[in-house]
Amino acid sequence: MAATPALANEDRAGAFAKATLVGIVYFCAASFSLMLSQGPYGFAPLWPANAILLAAILRGGRRARRYLVAGLVASLAANHWAGGSWPVCAGFTAANLIEPILARRLLRPIFPRAGLSDISGKGLTLFCVVAATAAAVSATVATLFAPGSPSIFFASWFLADFLGMLIITPITIVVADVVRSDPWRRMAGVPRRRAIEAVSLLLMVTLVTLLVFGQSTYPLLFLPLAVMMPVVVRLGTVGASASVLVIAVIAATTTGLGTGPVVTIAMTRLQDAFFVQVYLFVLYAASLPTAALLGAQRRLLEELRENNRLLNLAEAAAQLGHWRLTVGEQILFWSAETYRIHGWDPAGPSPTLADALAVYAEDDRARIQALVETALADGLPYEFRSRICRRDGVVRHVSSRGEIDRGPDGEIIALFGMIQDVTVQSEQESALDYARIAAEESAAAARVASETDSLTGLANRRQLLIVLERARELAGEKRQALAVAILDIDHFKRVNDTYGHVVGDRVLQRVAQAAMSALRGTDMIGRFGGEEFIIVLPNASLDVAETIADRVRAAIAADAIDSFGDWPTVTASLGVAGWQPGETLTGLLQRADEALYDAKRGGRNMVCCARGRVEAD
Incomplete structure (x- = not known):
């Protein structure tokens, strides 16, 4: 906190020094002009003093008042030194100060940063108007204190000040900017x-x-x-x-x-x-x-x-280049990024249309050439994706789009387009495709695993109940028959105990295959658990279901005889029940299960229905 007053004093000292410098420069410039005009009533070809003061207050900011005070003192001193009386000196000084004050007020909204060093167009016109206005007002005030011909005095004062602002002010601002921002570095730049x-x-x-x-x-x-x-x-x-x-x-x-x-x-x-x-x-x-x-x-x-x-x-960031192909001469222009995508040297010879087409994959070349020719003939845009083989042997995936460029009369004059390197995108898309396919396969495998018995390949208990429920709903909607058969392998525990579980699993697989071979295309068999299977028989009356069940029983018995020596001889018992409208699945399966036990009690290797039994041959 103690350094703050010192810094403030240093800033005030610097401001005072700059204001003093502006006053000295103003006095020297005014004195030189008055010397050439041989007194305050003469005519100087150019009056640079006011232009220097205008540049100072334009760049001065809050110090503009100090510069005006310095200009006031310098103007009074210069005019009095040239031989003017104090009233005349005061009047001319007032005219000299009015000019930069008015010009600054008018220029500030137009050029907030006083960028007068290289103005052009509308800005230059406005600057000239402001300079002429300020010079005219200054000349009017000065003419009130001048002897002789007012018109000639006015014209001479006006031209001198007007030329001073036009010529000196921009140069002074440039010099001030250089001095303000490290002149040695600016000069070195x-x-x-x-x-x-x-x-x-x-x-x-x-x-x-x-x-x-x-x-x-x-x-x-x-x-x-x-x-x-x-x-x-x-x-x-x-x-x-x-x-x-x-x-x-x-x-x-x-x-x-x-x-x-x-x-x-x-x-x-x-x-x-x-x-x-x-x-x-x-x-x-x-x-x-x-x-x-x-x-x-x-x-x-x-x-x-x-x-x-x-x-x-x-x-370069988007790996996106542009190109243009003229219609008549077929001159092809490539941007720098287009050269980079193709792996060509921009300093080398310009590519031709044939060169551009030759880099594409051979199986795509004819298609791309046809797209270009159609676009040039019919004015239709196109877009495609393909592969290019660069001169260094690297294969890149690109996406290209072309559109017609028309002249003022609507005539097709060129084909303009963009080309983008989409190699990374293509690789990511391929990876996503592989991931999607793998996910779909995994999902399908999981779905199959959730619906299939892993040992026999038949539907499992969960899937059986779903299919049976759908069959029951369909039978109720269409008023069709529906039957269910429960199959159980006879004395299967004895097989496991005698031959082991490996042979028992083989028996389950052979029974499943034999049973499937005897069913209709619309029927379905699944493993309900252990050695028990359920056969769903849609649109089958009890008599038809009994016939199919007996055919299944016979196929299992025949398969056991044909493969005698390879695996134990087994038979199967089946219980059949026909669905009655309004009956639940639990009730239907319970009646079929009761019929199965009737078959077991009746001697096995037979089919029993809820209304009776059919003995095996």
Whole structure:
């Protein structure tokens, strides 16, 4: 906290030093102009003092009032030093201060950051209007205190101040910006060739102007304008201002000293000064449009370069390139990213349409060529995905899209499109497809496992009950018959005890196969548990169900005889029950189970129905 007053004092000291510097520069510039005009009532070709003060208060921010005070003191001192009375000095000082104050107020909304160094177009026009307005108001106030012809005094004051603002203010702002932001670094950031070029061009203007105004024999006033053009082309608005400033200093000095081509004209000293002002105004007015157009062109080129840079960055990040194929000459243009996708060197020869088609997979080449030809003929867009083989042998997956580019008259002039490297996406899609297929297979296997008995491959108890319930509902809706048979292998425990569970499992499998071979296509058999199986017989009356059940019994007995020696001889007993409307599954299975026990008690290897039994042959 103790350092805060010291910092505040240091800041105030710096502000005072800058204001003092502005006052000294203002005094020197005003004194030089008054010396050339030979007193406060003379006519200076250029009045740079107010332009310097305007630049200071535009860049001054909160210090603008200090700069105005410094300008007030410097203006009073300069006018009094030139021989003016105090009332005249006060009036001229008021005119000098009104000009930058009004110009600043009018410029602030238009140029919030006072970017006057390279303005163009509308901004340049507005700046000229503001400068002319401020100069006119200043000249009006000054004319009230001037003796002699008011109209000539007004015109001379107006032109001097107007030219000063147009020429000096932009240059002063540029210099102030350089000084404010580390001048050595700013100078180091300027390319050496550019700096040498700027100095050489301004030196050329200086030498030609000295040649023109250093002699009084030939009226070569057109030469400075000729040498200004290269400066304007290369340096823009700042170059035009610097050139006119150089010409103004030399022309004003030589004319004030009574030499140069202007004094050869039979005019008074006042007319000579006015002629120099008009001459400088014409020079600046002639160069401004060119400087404005070139400034706008440079900005557009910079924006274009920046947009292209951002486009290349975006294309590289998205691995997305663009291309264009003209219709007539079939000239193919590729962006930098398109070259990279194809693995081609952008510095090499430009590809042809045949080259572009040759990189695609052979089985896709004819299809892609047909799409391009159809698009060029019919104006239809297209889109496809394929593989390309780059020159380095790497295969990439690409997605391409083409659309028609039409001219102002609607005629097809080119085919424009985009190409994107989708190799990673294709690999991810393939991985997802494999994962999906594997998941589907796993789900199917899980579903089969949940519905199938792993030993016999038949439906398990859970699936049997689901199928039986659906069959019961269908029989009730369509009023069809439905029967159920319960099959049990006779003396199966004896088989396990005698031959072991491995043989017992084999017996279960052979019984299941034999039973399935004797069923109808619409029937279903499943393992209910242990050695017990259930046969669902849809649309089968009790008589039909009894016949099918006996056929199953006979098939099991016959299979045991045919494979005698391979596995134990077994038989099966079956109980059959027909479903009655309104009966539950529990009741139906219970009646079939009671019929099975009747078959067991009756001697086994037989079929019994809920209404009776059928003996085995």
